[in-house]
Amino acid sequence: MIGQLPFTATPRYNFPTEYQNLQLPHNFIELSLRSMRKLDGECLVPAAISLSDSVESHPSLYAPSPSNYESQSLRSIPLKPSQQPATIIAIDVSNIKLGETDSGLLIAIRAAVVWMRNRQYRYLRLGPFPFHITEQNKQKICHLFRAHNFQTSPNSQITPKLTDTHNRISNLLECWLQMNISTRSQDSIVLWDGSLTAGTPDNPMQFLSKLLETARNRLNRILAFAKTTTLRIGNQVLTDLTTETPSPCLIQVKSIPLNPSTPLRFLGNIYVTRFARSNCSFRLDIDKNLPIEEGIAAVEQLLGNDMLYQGYPETLRLAHIYSTFTASEVIGIQRFIAQTHGLRIIMRPNLRRLLFGPFGKGVDA
Amino acid sequence: MKLYKKEGNTVQVLGFPTEEIEKGEYLLVEDPKRCRSLVLQVIDIQFANIPGILEELLRNSTDDRNIYGENFDPIEVAPHITYIQDARMLVCKIRGTLQNGEPSLSSAWLPSRSQSHIRKLSTTSLLANAKVNSSRPINLGEARDSSSITIDAHLLDGKLNIVTGKKETGKSHISKLLVLSLIDYGAPVVVLDLNGEYTNLGLSRTGEKTEYYKKVCILCPGENFKVTLAQTNLRVVLNILFHALDLPGTSAREFRRIWKSLKEQDALTMRRLGESIRNRQCNLHVRDALNSRYYSLVNSGFFTDNQEEAISLKESFKALQDGGALIINLRNTSTIDRQIVVEFILSKLIELLTQWRLRAVFLFAEEAHLYLRETYWDDIVTRMRHFGVFTTFVTNQPSTIRENIYRQADNIFLFNFTNEHDLEAVSRAARVDAETVKSIAHDLHPHHCLVLGRVVRDYPVVVKVRALDVQTMGQTRLFFTDQN
Ligand SMILES: Nc1ncnc2c1ncn2[C@@H]1O[C@H](COP(=O)(O)OP(=O)(O)O)[C@@H](O)[C@H]1O
Numbered sequence: 001m002i003g004q005l006p007f008t009a010t011p012r013y014n015f016p017t018e019y020q021n022l023q024l025p026h027n028f029i030e031l032s033l034r035s036m037r038k039l040d041g042e043c044l045v046p047a048a049i050s051l052s053d054s055v056e057s058h059p060s061l062y063a064p065s066p067s068n069y070e071s072q073s074l075r076s077i078p079l080k081p082s083q084q085p086a087t088i089i090a091i092d093v094s095n096i097k098l099g100e101t102d103s104g105l106l107i108a109i110r111a112a113v114v115w116m117r118n119r120q121y122r123y124l125r126l127g128p129f130p131f132h133i134t135e136q137n138k139q140k141i142c143h144l145f146r147a148h149n150f151q152t153s154p155n156s157q158i159t160p161k162l163t164d165t166h167n168r169i170s171n172l173l174e175c176w177l178q179m180n181i182s183t184r185s186q187d188s189i190v191l192w193d194g195s196l197t198a199g200t201p202d203n204p205m206q207f208l209s210k211l212l213e214t215a216r217n218r219l220n221r222i223l224a225f226a227k228t229t230t231l232r233i234g235n236q237v238l239t240d241l242t243t244e245t246p247s248p249c250l251i252q253v254k255s256i257p258l259n260p261s262t263p264l265r266f267l268g269n270i271y272v273t274r275f276a277r278s279n280c281s282f283r284l285d286i287d288k289n290l291p292i293e294e295g296i297a298a299v300e301q302l303l304g305n306d307m308l309y310q311g312y313p314e315t316l317r318l319a320h321i322y323s324t325f326t327a328s329e330v331i332g333i334q335r336f337i338a339q340t341h342g343l344r345i346i347m348r349p350n351l352r353r354l355l356f357g358p359f360g361k362g363v364d365a
Numbered sequence: 366m367k368l369y370k371k372e373g374n375t376v377q378v379l380g381f382p383t384e385e386i387e388k389g390e391y392l393l394v395e396d397p398k399r400c401r402s403l404v405l406q407v408i409d410i411q412f413a414n415i416p417g418i419l420e421e422l423l424r425n426s427t428d429d430r431n432i433y434g435e436n437f438d439p440i441e442v443a444p445h446i447t448y449i450q451d452a453r454m455l456v457c458k459i460r461g462t463l464q465n466g467e468p469s470l471s472s473a474w475l476p477s478r479s480q481s482h483i484r485k486l487s488t489t490s491l492l493a494n495a496k497v498n499s500s501r502p503i504n505l506g507e508a509r510d511s512s513s514i515t516i517d518a519h520l521l522d523g524k525l526n527i528v529t530g531k532k533e534t535g536k537s538h539i540s541k542l543l544v545l546s547l548i549d550y551g552a553p554v555v556v557l558d559l560n561g562e563y564t565n566l567g568l569s570r571t572g573e574k575t576e577y578y579k580k581v582c583i584l585c586p587g588e589n590f591k592v593t594l595a596q597t598n599l600r601v602v603l604n605i606l607f608h609a610l611d612l613p614g615t616s617a618r619e620f621r622r623i624w625k626s627l628k629e630q631d632a633l634t635m636r637r638l639g640e641s642i643r644n645r646q647c648n649l650h651v652r653d654a655l656n657s658r659y660y661s662l663v664n665s666g667f668f669t670d671n672q673e674e675a676i677s678l679k680e681s682f683k684a685l686q687d688g689g690a691l692i693i694n695l696r697n698t699s700t701i702d703r704q705i706v707v708e709f710i711l712s713k714l715i716e717l718l719t720q721w722r723l724r725a726v727f728l729f730a731e732e733a734h735l736y737l738r739e740t741y742w743d744d745i746v747t748r749m750r751h752f753g754v755f756t757t758f759v760t761n762q763p764s765t766i767r768e769n770i771y772r773q774a775d776n777i778f779l780f781n782f783t784n785e786h787d788l789e790a791v792s793r794a795a796r797v798d799a800e801t802v803k804s805i806a807h808d809l810h811p812h813h814c815l816v817l818g819r820v821v822r823d824y825p826v827v828v829k830v831r832a833l834d835v836q837t838m839g840q841t842r843l844f845f846t847d848q849n
């Protein structure tokens with residue numbers, strides 16, 4: 001189902017052979033281009049560049065608050081880094097709002113895949129892909145994506161609000177990449193940014209379990225790291241949990257009771273990492289259907305192979321770094337759209353603010 | 366390019382990587398609504414302060430590890446991003462205004478930031494606009510854009526010039542170029558050649574005689590350049606005694622008496638002078654003082670009693686009438702002898718000029734501080750200039766030239782300097798702001814020179830000085846001569 005691109009892609013000799021022709025679905029690029037076609041003559045009011053814009057739309061944020069908690073449900077697992085060679089692959093996707101047009105929202109998305117083998121890192125960046133999301137095309141965008149990724153009927157989903165669409169698109173791209181890497185690699189440790197919580201509009205159960213199954217079948221082990229989590233145990237944020245066990249270790253959270261009414265499901269076992277002595281902890285989800293020991297072994301191999309920075313795997317950190325946008329890139333992309341699609345960039349003074357000061361209420365928020 | 370900011374005389378222009386610009390080049394800011402343009406000169410090129418650039422750099426320098434990577438960028442956004450990231454800030458100085466093709470130095474207006482169009486201004490059209498053209502062109506070399514740069518010999522006439530820069534950058538070379546060009550236009554030139562570098566001015570690179578061979582006369586003091594006392598004015602001898610040989614006043618008075626009596630007897634020879642001093646009935650100290658000075662004069666080998674040996678400067682200068690150079694080779698001359706010779710030459714020059722035997726002389730003085738006495742400096746820029754001595758100082762030690770000389774200089778040919786102290790000294794030149802001098806001179810390549818002053822109508826211009834078909838020699842004495 002992966003359409004080949006009409007675009008020339010240089011052969012990637014530096015990459016493991018199985019990824020040398022990793023390419024995006026044709027639809028994706030087409031969509032990006034098509035979405036901008038109607039831009040000619042429109043005005044763009046650039047978004048104030050706040051770089052945290054591109055952060056986290058990950059399902060972990062949607063996670064529910066468990067109502068009660070018992071301390072027996074925690075287990076500390078000491079870790080012994082294993083030098084056994086492993087290929088580590090990390091995937092991350094970022095999106096940023098470039099600004100508002102007369103008819104919608106201009107965003108850009110970029111994905112990064114980083115491979116680590118024998119302490120050598122290689123990266124592949126995909127993008128940036130600008131998208132112009134309007135009320136007219138947002139549905140189409142989401143449908144096309146969904147159709148491509150989930151192969152479910154397009155009508156089965158409610159379309160998101162305009163302002164959520166960009167998170168949605170980048171999620172879809174991420175899923176597509178995750179699927180691709182899962183199918184193409186073997187016996188690798190695959191790092192994701194986020195959690196294995198399913199049941200959100202972005203991460204339907206069906207798709208996520210299929211993804212995990214594909215990975216399992218090819219002996220890949222998926223470790224999903226979340227930098228932030230809203231999961232709490234009692235009134236404690238998960239990542240604030242402490243343990244007597246010396247680092248490196250994992251704290252397994254054996255059960256988090258879910259509100260019966262929520263559609264959310266945890267497809268992974270949930271752990272809190274304590275890799276470094278510093279108190280940097282992350283939520284780590286490992287596929288539930290993978291034998292626990294195998295999951296732990298994968299973490300030990302990760303520790304023995306990858307570098308850690310503030311208790312965070314370097315491969316994943318690089319994927320994050322390579323996908324996020326810097327301010328100068330944002331200006332460059334705005335310039336690209338202005339030059340190639342006739343968009344006029346204007347600095348529209350905020351009239352409401354000029355007239356009423358920062359207290360003006362209403363639609364402009 | 367886009368106008369970004371103006372502060373005082375400085376304008377910042379945002380430049381993009383596709384526009385090749387180097388320091389020293391000119392820009393024209395055309396304001397279509399006002400029909401006039403601002404002439405700017407780029408004096409420094411900096412990185413533009415792009416938002417997020419630090420992040421970008423930090424991101425791309427992950428430790429010392431070499432991270433291979435590729436970008437799949439089918440939509441081709443990347444070039445636009447690099448375009449932004451490689452933007453540069455051109456720091457420019459306002460050099461004037463062009464209105465209907467007429468240049469003026471006014472800069473009391475500001476072109477529109479949004480409407481103005483900025484383009485490169487070639488040195489040729491800059492100088493053409495500035496009406497630098499003449500009947501007596503001197504081709505200095507070429508500008509960055511390969512157009513040739515020509516100055517007007519008229520604008521060297523009656524002027525005070527300075528050639529300065531580090532060693533080996535091409536100061537003597539441009540001086541030779543100017544000397545030969547002046548000879549071409551029939552001007553008499555005197556070169557005080559400290560290192561004997563100008564002695565082959567009449568020979569081509571391959572050693573053949575050139576058209577200049579007959580017009581260049583080399584004088585080596587003590588060898589083919591000797592004079593008799595009779596040719597020498599008492600005033601000149603006294604100057605030598607005072608300034609070169611530090612003779613005290615009382616002794617000088619005694620010397621004058623001796624001189625006068627010898628002159629009355631028509632016996633002004635070195636031999637008789639020596640006898641007279643020895644036999645003089647006077648204070649012992651005075652006699653000793655005179656005696657030691659006498660031997661200095663003898664030892665210089667510059668004075669002779671043999672009429673045949675002596676040359677007549679009057680005749681030498683006459684030979685220059687239709688263009689020619691007198692090269693005074695001071696290479697093998699001691700410090701004191703140099704002063705004796707220079708003292709003699711300059712007073713002879715003034716003498717001939719006051720008698721109108723010479724109309725004017727272009728004097729090139731290399732490292733003048735090594736032989737020119739203190740009081741001559743002011744004299745050269747005032748009185749002597751008035752008589753028709755038009756001096757070009759050539760030095761690699763700009764601090765040896767006093768500030769007032771810089772202020773009076775009409776033209777400065779500035780080569781590379783890296784030393785802050787040297788740059789500071791040169792930047793005092795009143796003809797241009799210190800910032801321009803420091804920024805541009807610091808990055809000049811060898812054989813490239815920043816020309817300041819009247820010859821370029823006060824538009825500082827960087828020139829790659831053209832080569833000359835002249836044999837070079839004698840600058841540096843080397844021990845290892847088998848290899849270069
Ligand atoms: N414009 C030029 N083209 C070719 N050679 C040059 C040029 N300027 C200087 N040179 C050569 O470079 C060397 C140093 O130049 P010179 O004029 O003696 O330097 P300086 O007087 O500044 O010490 C000489 O050998 C000279 O011939």
Ligand SMILES: [Mg+2]
Pocket residue numbers: 533536537538840
């Ligand atoms: Mg020299």
